[in-house]
Amino acid sequence: MKQNAKWKQHALIRVLANNRGNPRTLIFIEPLWGIPYNLIAPFATLYMYTLGVTDVQIGLILSVTMAVQVVIAFWGGILTDKLGRKFTTMLGDFFGWAIACLVWAVSQNFWMFLIAAVLNCFEQVNQTAWFCLLIEDADPADLVEIYTWVTIGGLVAVFFAPLSGLFVSAYSMVPVVRVLYFLFALTMTAKTLITFRFCHETGQGRIRRQQTKGVSPLRMLAEYRHLIPGLLRSPGLLKAVAVSVIFYITNMVNNTFFSLYVTQRLGLSENFLAVFPILNAVVMLVFMVGVQHRLRFSQFRLPLWLGLALYGAGTLVLILAPLNGLGAVLTYVLLCAVGAALVNPRKDALLQLNLDAQERARMNALIIASTVALSCPFGYFAGWLSSLDRRLPFAFSLVLFAVAALVVSRVREPGPGGQTE
Structure with a gap:
């Protein structure tokens, strides 16, 4: 009985019990995205490479799609206000994931992969609306704990990830990944239907939908020029955006080129690619459930610093890894898993705490568009670095982690009103 009472007092359980409705529904259905995504992610780049897409073309796909994401992200805020958080989330899930995954499943060359990636850009519409619907x-x-639950939901794939490695070993990678993409399309269709049935429009969403009724989308697009000065005048928001941009770039670079690095340079078997996400997920789950809630004494700056240090240490170990250095790669995964558990929920919560609730949708859209725009050149740049030496993209990430540490040193803990300076 005492053990049950203790679990009920756990910060994560308490937050889940207190936040009924949208937060709980979205947390529970997150595995419908997280399971297939994490099953595919270790093989996605190698899947393209095996079908004839070169390192430079992979980087070009990243840069082109990021340019498209910038445009779509701007419209995401407008659609979120005019159509509502719930309906816009459904649109992004269906067109940005379900339809895109069907194209990925049948892709055979650079152009088909590019089309699939461009379709996936519609997920940027979902990004703005989903965050609003969630919080x-x-x-x-409760934002840090809510974002922690979202991360945990995505990590449920730990229980299924071995299947992709087993199937790849038995049937070869390309047919297995094609089937996984088909399954991904089905789960995202189911996620869209569940959102329709069990989520409701937020209070702020109803207000914004009424306020923008009869206002043309072009006029709303032009109003972004009034939001930009507000972004530039907020030191806390600028710091939060800077951290988000850096992690967007490093995640893009590391996730895209990790599989090529460990298989093509270090000589590890592609079968290991399914093991690394398992280890990453186990470490993150243990840390988030057992340690995360004990760090409330220093909500942002110290945990962010520690997470960056772990990211940097892990990346350095990977760069210096010897041939067939499985131990070094496992160390990299362990260090980055703890780093991600510390950084991910806090950088997202830090951003939302500094946003004006009245303009959350369009400010989120503006920030997402700015993040993608600033990151856009680095996809091609990382592909070029990888073509010279597959260690170089990770050396570039190491530099960015050092820059992020400087930014975090200027972050202050939230005051009574929730905002930082």
Whole structure:
């Protein structure tokens, strides 16, 4: 009985019990995205490479799609206000994931992969709406725990990830990944239907939908020029955006070129690619459930610093890894898993705490568009670095982690109103 009472007092359990409605529904259905995504992610780049897409073309796909994402992200804020958070989330899930995955499943060359990646850009519409749907009716004090639950939901794939490695070993990679993409399309269709049935429009969403009724989309697009000065005048928001941009770039670079690095340079078997996400997920789950709630004494700056240090140490170990250095790669995965558990929920919560609730949708869209725009050149740049030496993209990430540490040193903990400076 005492053990049950203790678990009920756990910060994560308490937040899940107190935040009914949208937060709980979205947390519970997150595995419908997280399971297939994490099953495919270790093989996605190698899948393209095996079908004849070169390192430079992979980087070009990243840069082209990021340019498209910038445009779509701007419209995402407008659609979120005019159509509502719920309906816009459904549009992004269906067109940005379900339809895109069907194209990925049948892709055979550079152009088909590019088309699939461009379709996936519609997920940027979902990004703005989904964040609003998740947190607008929630207690701001619970944001770190809510984002922690979202991360945990995505990590449920740990229980299924061995299947992709087993199937790749038995049937070869390309046919297995094609089937996984088909399954991904089905799960995202199911996620869209569940959102329609069990989620509701937020209070702020209803207000914004009424306020923008009769306002043309072009006029709303032009109003972004009034939001930009507000972004530039907020030191706390600028710091949060800077951290988000850096992690967007490093995640893009590391996730895209990790599989090529460990298989083509270090000589590890592609079968190991399914093991690394398992280890990453186990470490993150243990840390988030057992340690995360004990760090409330220093909500942002110290955990972010520690996470960056772990990211940097892991990346350095990977760069210096010897041929067939499985131990070094495992160390990299362990260090980065703890780093991600510390950084991911806090960088997202830090961003939302600094946003004006009245303009959350369009400010989120503006920030997403800015993040993607600033990151855009680095996809091609990382592909070029990888073509010279597959260690170089990770050396570039190491530099960015050092820059992020400088930014975090200027972050202050949230005050009584929730905002930082």
